Amino acid sequence: MSELTKLTIAQARDKMAKGEFTAVELTEAHIQAMAAKRNLGAYIVETPDLAREQAKASDLRRQAGQAGALEGIPLGIKDLFCTKNVQTTAASRILEGFKPQYESTVSGKLLDAGSVMLGKLNLDEFAMGSSNMTSYYGKVTNPWKSKADPAKKLVPGGSSGGSAAAVAARIAMGATGTDTGGSIRQPAAFCGITGIKPTYGRCSRWGVVAFASSLDQAGPMARDVRDCAIMLGAMAGHDPKDSTSAPMAVPNFEAALTGDIRGLKVGIPKEYRPDGLSDEIQKVWEQGIEWLKAAGATPVEITLPHTKYALPTYYIVAPAEASSNLARYDGVRFGLRVEGSSLDDMYKKTRAAGFGSEVRRRIMIGTYVLSAGYYDAYYSKAQKVRRLIADDFKKAFETVDVILTPTAPSAAFGMDENTDDPVTMWLNDVFTIPTSLAGLPGLSLPAGLDAAGLPLGLQLIGRPFDEETVFKVAGVMESAAGFTATPEGV
Amino acid sequence: MSLDKAAVRAIAELARIEVRDEELDHLAGELSGILHFVEQLAEVNTDGVPPMSSVADLTLPMRADVVTDGGQFAAVLANAPDGVIEDQGGFFTVPKVVE
Amino acid sequence: MIIQGDTGDWEIVIGLEVHAQVISNAKLFSGAATAFGAEPNDQVSFVDAGFPGMLPVINEKCVEQAVRTGLGLKAQINLTSVFARKNYFYADLPQGYQISQYDMPIVGEGTLLIDLPDGSTRAIGIERLHLEQDAGKSIHDMHPSKSYIDLNRSGVALMEIVSKPDMRSPEEAGAYLTKLRTILRYLGTCDGNMQEGSMRCDANVSVRPVGSTELRTRCEIKNVNSIRFVQQAIEYEARRHIDVYENGGEIKQETRLFDSVKGETRSMRSKEHAHDYRYFPDPDLLPLVVSQDLVDSIKATLPELPDEKKARFMAEYGLNAYDAGVMVAEKEAAEFFEGVAKGRDGKTAANWVMGDFFATMNSDAKYTWTNPPVSAENLGRMIDLIKDGTISTRLAKDVFIFMVESGKDPATIVEEKGLKQVTDTGAIEKAIDEVFAANPDKVAEVKAGKDKLMGWFVGQVMKATQGKANPGMLNELIAKKFKE
Ligand SMILES: [Mg+2]
Numbered sequence A: 001m002s003e004l005t006k007l008t009i010a011q012a013r014d015k016m017a018k019g020e021f022t023a024v025e026l027t028e029a030h031i032q033a034m035a036a037k038r039n040l041g042a043y044i045v046e047t048p049d050l051a052r053e054q055a056k057a058s059d060l061r062r063q064a065g066q067a068g069a070l071e072g073i074p075l076g077i078k079d080l081f082c083t084k085n086v087q088t089t090a091a092s093r094i095l096e097g098f099k100p101q102y103e104s105t106v107s108g109k110l111l112d113a114g115s116v117m118l119g120k121l122n123l124d125e126f127a128m129g130s131s132n133m134t135s136y137y138g139k140v141t142n143p144w145k146s147k148a149d150p151a152k153k154l155v156p157g158g159s160s161g162g163s164a165a166a167v168a169a170r171i172a173m174g175a176t177g178t179d180t181g182g183s184i185r186q187p188a189a190f191c192g193i194t195g196i197k198p199t200y201g202r203c204s205r206w207g208v209v210a211f212a213s214s215l216d217q218a219g220p221m222a223r224d225v226r227d228c229a230i231m232l233g234a235m236a237g238h239d240p241k242d243s244t245s246a247p248m249a250v251p252n253f254e255a256a257l258t259g260d261i262r263g264l265k266v267g268i269p270k271e272y273r274p275d276g277l278s279d280e281i282q283k284v285w286e287q288g289i290e291w292l293k294a295a296g297a298t299p300v301e302i303t304l305p306h307t308k309y310a311l312p313t314y315y316i317v318a319p320a321e322a323s324s325n326l327a328r329y330d331g332v333r334f335g336l337r338v339e340g341s342s343l344d345d346m347y348k349k350t351r352a353a354g355f356g357s358e359v360r361r362r363i364m365i366g367t368y369v370l371s372a373g374y375y376d377a378y379y380s381k382a383q384k385v386r387r388l389i390a391d392d393f394k395k396a397f398e399t400v401d402v403i404l405t406p407t408a409p410s411a412a413f414g415m416d417e418n419t420d421d422p423v424t425m426w427l428n429d430v431f432t433i434p435t436s437l438a439g440l441p442g443l444s445l446p447a448g449l450d451a452a453g454l455p456l457g458l459q460l461i462g463r464p465f466d467e468e469t470v471f472k473v474a475g476v477m478e479s480a481a482g483f484t485a486t487p488e489g490v
Numbered sequence B: 001m002s003l004d005k006a007a008v009r010a011i012a013e014l015a016r017i018e019v020r021d022e023e024l025d026h027l028a029g030e031l032s033g034i035l036h037f038v039e040q041l042a043e044v045n046t047d048g049v050p051p052m053s054s055v056a057d058l059t060l061p062m063r064a065d066v067v068t069d070g071g072q073f074a075a076v077l078a079n080a081p082d083g084v085i086e087d088q089g090g091f092f093t094v095p096k097v098v099e
Numbered sequence C: 001m002i003i004q005g006d007t008g009d010w011e012i013v014i015g016l017e018v019h020a021q022v023i024s025n026a027k028l029f030s031g032a033a034t035a036f037g038a039e040p041n042d043q044v045s046f047v048d049a050g051f052p053g054m055l056p057v058i059n060e061k062c063v064e065q066a067v068r069t070g071l072g073l074k075a076q077i078n079l080t081s082v083f084a085r086k087n088y089f090y091a092d093l094p095q096g097y098q099i100s101q102y103d104m105p106i107v108g109e110g111t112l113l114i115d116l117p118d119g120s121t122r123a124i125g126i127e128r129l130h131l132e133q134d135a136g137k138s139i140h141d142m143h144p145s146k147s148y149i150d151l152n153r154s155g156v157a158l159m160e161i162v163s164k165p166d167m168r169s170p171e172e173a174g175a176y177l178t179k180l181r182t183i184l185r186y187l188g189t190c191d192g193n194m195q196e197g198s199m200r201c202d203a204n205v206s207v208r209p210v211g212s213t214e215l216r217t218r219c220e221i222k223n224v225n226s227i228r229f230v231q232q233a234i235e236y237e238a239r240r241h242i243d244v245y246e247n248g249g250e251i252k253q254e255t256r257l258f259d260s261v262k263g264e265t266r267s268m269r270s271k272e273h274a275h276d277y278r279y280f281p282d283p284d285l286l287p288l289v290v291s292q293d294l295v296d297s298i299k300a301t302l303p304e305l306p307d308e309k310k311a312r313f314m315a316e317y318g319l320n321a322y323d324a325g326v327m328v329a330e331k332e333a334a335e336f337f338e339g340v341a342k343g344r345d346g347k348t349a350a351n352w353v354m355g356d357f358f359a360t361m362n363s364d365a366k367y368t369w370t371n372p373p374v375s376a377e378n379l380g381r382m383i384d385l386i387k388d389g390t391i392s393t394r395l396a397k398d399v400f401i402f403m404v405e406s407g408k409d410p411a412t413i414v415e416e417k418g419l420k421q422v423t424d425t426g427a428i429e430k431a432i433d434e435v436f437a438a439n440p441d442k443v444a445e446v447k448a449g450k451d452k453l454m455g456w457f458v459g460q461v462m463k464a465t466q467g468k469a470n471p472g473m474l475n476e477l478i479a480k481k482f483k484e
């Protein structure tokens, strides 16, 4: 394995600036690595030719003195971002062969910053899942292995499972993810990498296949906090094409990594210790608190009383929006069409064949909770509880600057586990969903290993549009944790 | 709320997803389980709480009335599943609809 | 209107939903053009075609047009309104939902005065006006087994204007549509062209026994494309309801289509599915907030509307209600009239505009308001020439025709054609003398008491002066001559 793929984005950036190697060399190393690790199933489509072309152009730009913030950095793009002339599927059969004639704002900004696209990363179908097992294009395997049972295939988490696996396996220096209820943070935790879901409105949703519009946020997934800060700086920014995009300037996130968190108050929500939370998670969380204390921050116990209701709220709001967002997949203008005897017959056959079972299930739940006679009891009720959940955070942030919680209730689990009952699977997101409902920034970073040698993540939650504090605290924790473990073969 | 087979069939119809009869029992059980799970919200007192549709603390931005898009029928039709440009004059097609 | 059935008298209850296409350059939520008649699918953005990841951004002009229309309908403007998704599947609805407004429309209750044939008016309540996007167009007759879809219209802004169920006859429904179209055109918010589909009407019709106040089951007749057809459809539908009730049947609430060839309504097969639109606030759009300042500034630019104009024409120009109503029905006609009438006698102006001018205007399609047969200025000057005695009303008819033919101003025509009225007493007397000298027998008859022949003399002298003699003077001088 090439030394080049072991670098972080910041290291590669600085070395290329010094002329130690070129974008073409860096890209080629990643193309080789990507091909060697196809068994992970991380990519749906590899675009090596495009990547080589872009790397060449990048080197020319650098020679011309026009290097961008991510000049020559090879990235993977979650296959939920529309990429011009490159197949975009959302991991669904219903979009097989779809080649958008437009580029999403976020992937376009990354290209504008000089990055190179290695390919389109696998995910749960339409970003619905926490295991990356619902993709029509195959499951993604977590590059980490349990010491207790090395033969067991583990899930990478989801929905940005391909992104997390690719970054962990060093077959992309960084990747885009999207997070609707934890889809950046939970796979980042499962794969031992760092990922941040920024504040809702920080990154444009334009050109990202919609799952639940009021929750969806794009964000970076990378090897460390600094790389996430660099990537987010390139991805974020006001987009007049997205009416929910915040008209705010993008701070220099990298500059926020001062290492100084003295005097900061860190909220520790008491509701995030549900019965049956594993001792190991509990331990790493307490460890995290100690690190922050040692760095001069003050832990403060806080209460987020409606935490328990976040999951049921999410599983009304997200499917409701999804049921409407996914109505456009009807076999008429793009994607799969299964012919039928009538228009309705075509719709029904196309959508039955095109959507997998989890997507169909969520569309049906969403359809039901919006339907006549049930709207008030389900949808409207959930929207009210959502406000209570958001208000809990608002109140907490009157006294604290950042909140620390575990990212997920367990380490990565086996592909054969948790699959019978959808609700059990959903419990994976119990710590990430409240943040999504409140639209707040949430970052997951690796904080340690469990007894089986699998990474465990901690989550930092910030005030709206205060990613800088989140990055600053994350940087301190990262140094304290000194997490250097890598999956086997890296 | 427990859903019976007829209810599941009606929802599937509304969502335009074909469901085979033999799937109905299983789906009814699954969907009922989910509904049962989310119904715990009933215990939350939400009197006087306004529904929250968006966390974005903004009002709707507007654009000027200027033509900036369109004039690209080939791109619009490029992914059409029923090959449309040459033989059918730039239309999408669907099975014939009788009004 | 009362319909006599076999069991008694019935009255019709009508409410109208009008979809009026907003005049704007670009669509409601995308930058594609709205112009009529483009090649299929060429005025389509990826937003309009419902492509993955596409998002709506609202066009401020469309919002202003809705506010403007609301003000024109004397309606409540809601400073905060909300866009909702109306979910249903149809071939020409690319997103699988229509972005519309549901429980919080931009415009609330208002009023529209309809003008009835006897010159009276009646107030019809406006329930609401909301903004929404149009669907595309399905074409069913181009292929034996397929329908074709053109999305050019998809996403064009519509104002859905919903009346209260206040109309009681097809005539009132027609008067409502006519008046609404007039107001929209005055405001410049919709061109009101029903043939091109920029104004479409759905009629909700039910009947009830006279004296009853219940609202019985209504049927909605969709997308009728002329005022005449709306009236026919209502009439047919009301009689159908009465027949069903009188035969012991029940009306089921449904959507129906009007077949203008057969003059019938029929159930719409494509709408057989149970309706459950699952409205919810569109999460891609935030609440639409318009400021009171904006509303006020739009208010300041409202033109004088037909009702006010009509009242002013009656007060200022002495027109009766009927004439004033005719004159304000089209904004351009009203402006033309005013161009003619300003500073002149209103009734004379109205007679000329409604008479010779409208007749000529309607005689040839080449005449339009931008290319009228005669300019308001020239018509006004012609009336001045009548007033100052240069020409008689009779001569004016010829002058008018010459103006239409040549486009010249009336004074020039009078000059060139020598149409100046003869007011010189000597010249007229000379002509009278000649006629008298040539017809001594008839002079004798008149003098013997046959007064009816007086008119013949007038005619003869007029002929001898090529119609140019001042008719008043002529009459006077002939009478004087006989008394001699
Ligand atoms: Mg309607």
Ligand SMILES: [Zn+2]
Residues within 6 Å of the ligand: C019, C132, C160
């Ligand atoms: Zn409508």
